[in-house]
Amino acid sequence: MIEEIVRYVGAALLVLGTFINLVGAIGLNRFKNFYLRLHAATVSTIGGTFYPLLGLALISFSTKDLGEWRFFMGGSLVVAAFVLLILAPAGSHALARATHRTSVSRPEPIIADHLEEDRGR
Amino acid sequence: MRKYIVLLSIVLTTSVLAYITTYLEAIGLVGLDTRYLAKLFLTLAYNPLARELTVLSPEAVTSIVWDFRGIDTFYETVVFYMAIIAALAIYRGVGYPSIRSEKGLSIIVKVVTKLLIPINIAIAVSVAAHGHLTPGGGFQAGAALAVISVLLAVVFSASSFARVGVSLSKAIALRTVGLLAIAAVVFVPVVFNALTGVQAYLMQNYVKVDSEFAFPTHIQSQLISGTLIWFNLAEFLAVSFGFFVVFMLLSLREDVVREQLGEEHGH
Numbered sequence: 001m002i003e004e005i006v007r008y009v010g011a012a013l014l015v016l017g018t019f020i021n022l023v024g025a026i027g028l029n030r031f032k033n034f035y036l037r038l039h040a041a042t043v044s045t046i047g048g049t050f051y052p053l054l055g056l057a058l059i060s061f062s063t064k065d066l067g068e069w070r071f072f073m074g075g076s077l078v079v080a081a082f083v084l085l086i087l088a089p090a091g092s093h094a095l096a097r098a099t100h101r102t103s104v105s106r107p108e109p110i111i112a113d114h115l116e117e118d119r120g121r
Numbered sequence: 122m123r124k125y126i127v128l129l130s131i132v133l134t135t136s137v138l139a140y141i142t143t144y145l146e147a148i149g150l151v152g153l154d155t156r157y158l159a160k161l162f163l164t165l166a167y168n169p170l171a172r173e174l175t176v177l178s179p180e181a182v183t184s185i186v187w188d189f190r191g192i193d194t195f196y197e198t199v200v201f202y203m204a205i206i207a208a209l210a211i212y213r214g215v216g217y218p219s220i221r222s223e224k225g226l227s228i229i230v231k232v233v234t235k236l237l238i239p240i241n242i243a244i245a246v247s248v249a250a251h252g253h254l255t256p257g258g259g260f261q262a263g264a265a266l267a268v269i270s271v272l273l274a275v276v277f278s279a280s281s282f283a284r285v286g287v288s289l290s291k292a293i294a295l296r297t298v299g300l301l302a303i304a305a306v307v308f309v310p311v312v313f314n315a316l317t318g319v320q321a322y323l324m325q326n327y328v329k330v331d332s333e334f335a336f337p338t339h340i341q342s343q344l345i346s347g348t349l350i351w352f353n354l355a356e357f358l359a360v361s362f363g364f365f366v367v368f369m370l371l372s373l374r375e376d377v378v379r380e381q382l383g384e385e386h387g388h
Binding site for chain 1: 226227229230233234236237240
């Protein structure tokens, strides 16, 4: 019983990840400037990979046929999901920060740029 | 036009080679049985019944790379060794600068990198130590560990090498220790032969038809596949710190290098 529930939750997470990936891909195509596109890319790298990996971990935990190896597989997936969860935001943060500091991309229109105000430029 | 000729010739050559290796060989027109070689390697990689031919490693690639065709890998290691010597020769006389207050990336990236580095070390060591059991091995593990040097240089700035206790001379020393360890494993059978008089050959791993010499295959029921684990660990050390040396040199600022080389090269 509990295996069935865990398996369905895992499958639901996989579907959710697919949906987020689709949304991210549409955003990457449709958004106008660098920062917005970076946001869309981050949506699909974090949401679209973290949830499916967790879902796969749950599915492998609930697959009794794998024997003890299911913990090995599922554990690796959880670790991979965690590493991705902390790495992808740091990467996109570094990209956005570098772009802002070097003023490579100047989006139009800017309604508020508090970072620039804080730097006093 | 020229582009299309190049493209066409690549496609033609690829398809002709693919045709030769798949069809002609299969119906025996070309007297070259490459499948036989693959079958032989796969049969012998882990085969306790053929003690005189096997490597006792379930990882066929590592068996081929370090045992069946060991000379190839020694040659590759030597090429890598020479490349690093060349890098050191180009940068000779350049001292690594002492600590300066360089900022690096933002605190978010720094904290994440600090979390990542222990994971990276663990993965690299496990890839090296399981090289005879699972895909991977010394070179791959060394490349994985060398990622840390790039992370340090980019995220924390080049002056952070001194803070974590890695200096250029230490990295060179550790790389040399790795290479000497490979050479030591190669020469163990010869030394054994000289000391005991038992027949043994250079680079020998297990018993051969006329030789009783063999490296231990297990440590307390853990399979270590004779020389393979020692080669993998030594290559791990040599490659990781070899890459460390190269990336440390490459992360030097150009003006610092020019300033130090200035008079000698007349720039």
